[in-house]
Each structure stands twice: as C-alpha cells, then as structure tokens.
Amino acid sequence: MEGPIEPMWKHLCLISLALVSVVPASVQAHVSGAQAPLRVAAAADLEPLLPPILSEFEHTTGIHAEATFQSSATLATQIQNGAPFDVFLSADLSFPKRLIDAGLADAASSADSTTSITYARGTLVLWERKDSQLPPPSLDLLRSASLKRLAIANPDRAPYGRAAVAALQSLKLYDTLKPNLVTAENIAQAAQFADTANADAGLISLTSALTPRLSADGSYFVIPRDLYPPIEQGAVIVSNTRQRDAAHKLLDFILSPAVQAELAKSGLTPVK
Amino acid sequence: MDWQAFALSLRLAAVTTAILLAIAIPLAALIVLGRSRWLAAVEALATLPMVLPPTVLGFFLLVLLGPRTSFGRGISELLGHPLAFSFDGLVVGSVIYSLPFAVQPLVAGFASVDTALVDAARLLGAGPVRLVTSILLPLARRSLLAAVILSFLHTIGEFGVVLMLGGDIPGATRTLSIVLYDQVENFDYSAADRTALLLLGLSVLFLAAIYSKTPNRASGVRGSGGH
Numbered sequence: 001m002e003g004p005i006e007p008m009w010k011h012l013c014l015i016s017l018a019l020v021s022v023v024p025a026s027v028q029a030h031v032s033g034a035q036a037p038l039r040v041a042a043a044a045d046l047e048p049l050l051p052p053i054l055s056e057f058e059h060t061t062g063i064h065a066e067a068t069f070q071s072s073a074t075l076a077t078q079i080q081n082g083a084p085f086d087v088f089l090s091a092d093l094s095f096p097k098r099l100i101d102a103g104l105a106d107a108a109s110s111a112d113s114t115t116s117i118t119y120a121r122g123t124l125v126l127w128e129r130k131d132s133q134l135p136p137p138s139l140d141l142l143r144s145a146s147l148k149r150l151a152i153a154n155p156d157r158a159p160y161g162r163a164a165v166a167a168l169q170s171l172k173l174y175d176t177l178k179p180n181l182v183t184a185e186n187i188a189q190a191a192q193f194a195d196t197a198n199a200d201a202g203l204i205s206l207t208s209a210l211t212p213r214l215s216a217d218g219s220y221f222v223i224p225r226d227l228y229p230p231i232e233q234g235a236v237i238v239s240n241t242r243q244r245d246a247a248h249k250l251l252d253f254i255l256s257p258a259v260q261a262e263l264a265k266s267g268l269t270p271v272k
Numbered sequence: 273m274d275w276q277a278f279a280l281s282l283r284l285a286a287v288t289t290a291i292l293l294a295i296a297i298p299l300a301a302l303i304v305l306g307r308s309r310w311l312a313a314v315e316a317l318a319t320l321p322m323v324l325p326p327t328v329l330g331f332f333l334l335v336l337l338g339p340r341t342s343f344g345r346g347i348s349e350l351l352g353h354p355l356a357f358s359f360d361g362l363v364v365g366s367v368i369y370s371l372p373f374a375v376q377p378l379v380a381g382f383a384s385v386d387t388a389l390v391d392a393a394r395l396l397g398a399g400p401v402r403l404v405t406s407i408l409l410p411l412a413r414r415s416l417l418a419a420v421i422l423s424f425l426h427t428i429g430e431f432g433v434v435l436m437l438g439g440d441i442p443g444a445t446r447t448l449s450i451v452l453y454d455q456v457e458n459f460d461y462s463a464a465d466r467t468a469l470l471l472l473g474l475s476v477l478f479l480a481a482i483y484s485k486t487p488n489r490a491s492g493v494r495g496s497g498g499h
Binding site: 071073074077098149151154156157182183184185189192193196197198199 | 354356
C-alpha cells in the first residue's frame, strides 16, 4: 500500500518546491496580502532583545518588521551602498552621524533632524565563567597577574570595544593588559571567546551577559560608568525609505515607556 | 601596507601547504588504490570542511581546541600553551579548512592514471610507497601542482576561521586578510585598495610563474597512455 504512494509524495514535494522557487517574491507578497515588511538594520547587541519587541510592535500596529543583525559598521557600509533598509538602530552615534552627513539618513521626528535619536545606553560588564580558577569578576580580576587572556570587541569600530579600551585606560591598566587582549570582531564573538573558556574573561555588553546561555555559564561585574564615555545608541531613518510613517511609528514605539522598561530588563539603560 | 601581516600570511600558507601535502598524498593514494568500502566515507569526511561556513568551522575549532575539552587540554599540555589565539592554532584550523583543496585534485589526478600501469608496477613488486612516488605522483604532477596552489592560495585568503580562532594579535594571528577586512570595516578604503591590489598582483605573478614552468596540459595524460 505504501509502495506506490511514497514516490508520488516525492514527486509532489519536488514539483511544489520547483514552483515556489519560480514564483517571484513580489507575487508571493501579493498573495499573502502583506505589504513589504519594514526592514530594520540593527546592531549586534540588540539581537537578544529586539525580536520580541518587533513582534509586540506588529501586534499593536499591524506593521510587520524584520531585523537584520550585524555590526553597526557593516550595516552603515551596507546602507551607504544602497541596502534596502528603512530604519537603522546603531550601537553608537558615530555611524548614524556618518549616514546623516552623507545625506543618506535623517531623524526627522526629533526637533533637530541633523542628529540621530538616542534610544538607549549600553552597559559594559566584565564577564567570567563560573568554573574559572581566577578571582570572581571585579576590578581586582583585571589587576590580577593570573589574567592571561581578556577578550574585547574590536576597539576600532565596535562601540563596546571602544568603551572597554577607555575603561582600561581610566584604570591605568591598558598598557599592562595590552599583550593579553584578544580582539573579537564584535561583542557577541568576544562573549564566545570567554564562554568557550579560550579567554579567561571578557569585557562584553550587559545585553549579552543577560542571555540565558551566558547567565547560566558565568557571572558579571558592571564596570563603573565613570570609567568610560557613555555608549549612546542612536537610531536614524534611512532617507530613501518608502515607509517613512511606519519607520516613525517604530521609533516612537521603541521610545515608549513600556518598551523602554523592557530594554532595561534586557541590559540597556533607558533614555526616558 | 602591513608587512608583518603579509609575512605572517605567507608563513601560514607555506606551513599549511607542507602539512597538507604530507596528509593529502597518502590519503588520496589510499582512496584511489584502496579497496575498503569505508574509503568512500573517508573521502566524504575529507570534503566536509567545504560545507560548513568558515566562521562556524572556526567556532567549532574554538570549542574543540579550548580548555573545556580533554582534547584541547591535552594539546595545550603537549605544546605548553593553548592553541586558540596562537599561530599553531591557525595552522591547525587552516589544515582542516583547506584539506578538500589538497585532497580533491590529488584524488582526481591519481584516479586518471591508467590502472594498467599501476597493476604492472604491482606485479613487478612495487610497494605502495614506490607506487605513489614512481607512478602516481610523476603522472599526476599537474594535479599535485593544483593541490599546492589551491592549498596555498586558499590559506592566504582564509578569513572566517582566522577571525574566530585568531583574536587579531599582531605578529601571531593578524593575517593579511584580517588586515584587509579591518581596513574595509574602518572605512579606510584607500588602504584597503592598496592591500587588495598588492595581494592580487602578487598572486597573479606567483600563478603565472608556476604555470609558465609547467609543461602543457596533456603531458600527464599522454604519459599514462603511452604503454
């Protein structure tokens, strides 16, 4: 009984696969009745917390938004070269400013459209595995001679990497620790270096440290805020968006008290 | 121009290619000459690094070579230092990453050698080593050359594994492709142009020099067919 049915199924599967790949994307969008989604270019430190916020946004406004997570530098380059994003949520203010200066982005909802909207502030933490033989995370750990490898994000472009170097400089530890620094491409990778125990500890974002995986594996120490310039995260609207209204709605939503409170729970400091 | 990174990339590619040949020649000979049906699985395994995205491969290596596995602990005890974030670690990563690029051309080359020649050599009492050095390698030298060139250049251009496993340490793990990527990401396009042009120019010179010294394409086949 199963004999003749099975190949039939296989044929059907193959045929439908072929059909789906042939139907143009625009037709598919039309069939499902959906408008093109709002495309959000989001900094990598938002990866743990943005998806639930976007589904809440869709729930309240009916606007479907899709996020792409990359380092802020990569996203800025992509937007400069015409990537079809509508909103850019950066992890700092320099990349939005670069786009505004180039006339490619604006922040028209604030009074001054030449600066981006600060939607949150980042927090730098020192993270260490619980099973580490070294002292628990603290400023003393940074001063400890047994700290052989400390992971940071690339200070040339990753905002948390810049903050990490600034903090070490304020502590007058940068020159001592410089040979022990291992540089990761972004903050998530710095966390991986420490979580796989290849680095003894890492200076990472609080948003990473609060993820289920990292909070199960380790503990963190909040680096005192006076040791590094604030990590202000700025948002801009990409100028040639076709969904300006939806983009404004998303920014307003992120700045709303409820969402700001949610950001606080996930490791960002609210601005409102 | 970061000459330190340039020298490091050359050294990494040279060491990796040497190790790869030592692994890939016996492995390819075994795959072609052997009779076990497990050899298909061996060949499949040796091709597998091409499937994984390099950064994912690098992440797996980071976990495998790290202090949380007994394998990683054993290796760091043997070497006296952890493998991650060191030149040796990059060599291990590069050998795995470029393995298919050494094995595949050699398997294809060895397989194209006339089996009559191999059988004749066997009848005359040639052991496996003699078979490889006197019959297979001379008749498949173009494939050997391809294996060397592909392994070398693939390692020079290697990025994802180095990014995950390296930690960007000047002189130890900051290779030219990492420098190039950093220049692009830091919007230093003119420096990136110079680095990329130099890399491309040198590669073309290197390839042209090698190709000009090798006889025409058909020679290997003609040699094997001339019995």
